[in-house]
Amino acid sequence: xxxxxxxxxxSDQFNLTMIPGSFARRMRTCLIWQFFRFTVINIKMLIVVSxxx
Amino acid sequence: MARLIIMGGGVSGHxxxxxxxxxxxxxxxxxVVTPNSQWNWIPSNIWVGVGQMSKKDVVFPLAPVYAKAGxxxxxxxxxxxxxxxxxxxxxxxxxxxxxxxGTQGQTEELTYDYLVNATxxxxxxxxxxxxxxxxxxxxxxxxxxxxxxxxxHANIELKQLFEKARKAKQDGTGERQKILVGTGHGxxxxxxxxxxxxxxxxxxxxxxxxxxxxxxxxISNEAFLGDFGMGGLHMKVGGYAVSSKLFAESLYAERNVDxxxxxxxxxxxxxxxxxxLLDGTMHEETFDFAMLIPPFAGVGLKGYDKDGSDISDxxxxxxxxxxxxxxxxxxxxxxxxxxxxxxxxQNPTFDNIFAAxxxxxxxxxISKPMSSPNGTPINPTPPRTGMPAGIIGKAVAHSVCDxxxxxxxxAHLHKASMADMGAACVASAGKGIFDGTAAAMTVYPVVPDFxxxxxxxRDTDYTFGExxxxxxxxxxxxxxxxxxxxxxxxxxxxxxE
Numbered sequence: 001x002x003x004x005x006x007x008x009x010x011s012d013q014f015n016l017t018m019i020p021g022s023f024a025r026r027m028r029t030c031l032i033w034q035f036f037r038f039t040v041i042n043i044k045m046l047i048v049v050s051x052x053x
Numbered sequence: 054m055a056r057l058i059i060m061g062g063g064v065s066g067h068x069x070x071x072x073x074x075x076x077x078x079x080x081x082x083x084x085v086v087t088p089n090s091q092w093n094w095i096p097s098n099i100w101v102g103v104g105q106m107s108k109k110d111v112v113f114p115l116a117p118v119y120a121k122a123g124x125x126x127x128x129x130x131x132x133x134x135x136x137x138x139x140x141x142x143x144x145x146x147x148x149x150x151x152x153x154x155g156t157q158g159q160t161e162e163l164t165y166d167y168l169v170n171a172t173x174x175x176x177x178x179x180x181x182x183x184x185x186x187x188x189x190x191x192x193x194x195x196x197x198x199x200x201x202x203x204x205x206h207a208n209i210e211l212k213q214l215f216e217k218a219r220k221a222k223q224d225g226t227g228e229r230q231k232i233l234v235g236t237g238h239g240x241x242x243x244x245x246x247x248x249x250x251x252x253x254x255x256x257x258x259x260x261x262x263x264x265x266x267x268x269x270x271x272i273s274n275e276a277f278l279g280d281f282g283m284g285g286l287h288m289k290v291g292g293y294a295v296s297s298k299l300f301a302e303s304l305y306a307e308r309n310v311d312x313x314x315x316x317x318x319x320x321x322x323x324x325x326x327x328x329x330l331l332d333g334t335m336h337e338e339t340f341d342f343a344m345l346i347p348p349f350a351g352v353g354l355k356g357y358d359k360d361g362s363d364i365s366d367x368x369x370x371x372x373x374x375x376x377x378x379x380x381x382x383x384x385x386x387x388x389x390x391x392x393x394x395x396x397x398x399q400n401p402t403f404d405n406i407f408a409a410x411x412x413x414x415x416x417x418x419i420s421k422p423m424s425s426p427n428g429t430p431i432n433p434t435p436p437r438t439g440m441p442a443g444i445i446g447k448a449v450a451h452s453v454c455d456x457x458x459x460x461x462x463x464a465h466l467h468k469a470s471m472a473d474m475g476a477a478c479v480a481s482a483g484k485g486i487f488d489g490t491a492a493a494m495t496v497y498p499v500v501p502d503f504x505x506x507x508x509x510x511r512d513t514d515y516t517f518g519e520x521x522x523x524x525x526x527x528x529x530x531x532x533x534x535x536x537x538x539x540x541x542x543x544x545x546x547x548x549x550e
Contacts, residue, residue: 007306014306017299028490028521038523041493045527048475048495048515049549052444 065410
């Protein structure tokens, strides 16, 4: 059984939601991708901060 | 020379005081009254609570910072406000009571020209039987991460639980440990802190090799996971606009964290809580370790008129928070509007009094009001911490400085409505430079405006969220950046609130 499928069987609450697969999980800690996301998130946050002052 | 007194030295009060002093210079006096001798970067307390930071990483002494800035610092708690003075004097003043070692309990009158109430919340542990100790402090049945000292204690208890789980695993007894984290009352706010703590515990349990011996459960007054006291939010993920409910449930299911929602914790005992659900049913839940956030209330300040009569009702809402320029008679949920929310944070009766951060009384909830068939209100109260608290503090400082320098008639009151303000929120889900994660979210505006943004109430171009290592890096950088800013080190004004 794939890791993301294990928890679906643990409760009805878990069964009715979405659980990330191995690719999505790997990307969360992939340094290259996360450096890119770090830049994007910071830009988005700076826009929100500038709109709020 | 005018005197500005700021009651409270947290995110909002500190921001107001430091900017006001910078803009007013030596010509005018800025006084900070706070019962604390140390400034605490509260968002990092969750890392103290899991042993990833020590207390000294999240606090620093206030006295040298205020001495450097030229701010008169009084380690004391404000007791009462006398806006019309007293018999024989029209000068407005407050009464403070020292919390400093050596002078503890001594009271003093401080006159003011302008007053900012940034006292933050009273952690109302006693609102729930057994959560507090009956003296307004945290009881023995649960732990807390609301203060740095609470977090230090929480970590000690957590490590003992990990040790029990490790021993049970080694001995093969199969004895499991049960952790319960969430809200300790139906009217709590600050679900974000509990959210961060539960996932940091989960992360640490995995690192300690005991995750398979521990059941972790969330309990909250939210009507749905991901409400966060803001009625939830919609964000763009993978080409979809999705509710934060799906976003949050996905994380809980992935991490094997079960949840109870729509719950009012009515009683706490050693190892057991009783709670009522939105459907009116009563339940019990056992635990070996529990961290339950208390509800917030005003700090208990009183207001008195010149003749000594009590005018607390004029200054404060029934929950103890200060009345400002909000619409408090908006009525039913269907009538709520973004414009109900305050803009200038000026008290409607006394134009030289303002409130900032948690200390101001919100006009109503942000989340949809809910109650059980028994009449128990079970809904999160509005969050006013972090970025909004800082922005409001700065706007209030601006207004007061204008009033002092240009006179009340010519001054421009600066606006910082939460219905026209966004917030960036980074919720840690585990600490680690290479294996940490955090949910990085922005929401714009904090209070949904369904007239401006029909549908979700928010601008989905600027409301987003994602989980990953990048979020953790941002959270870590923010920790150092905001402590640097609070210490007023070179360039501190360039760091936004």
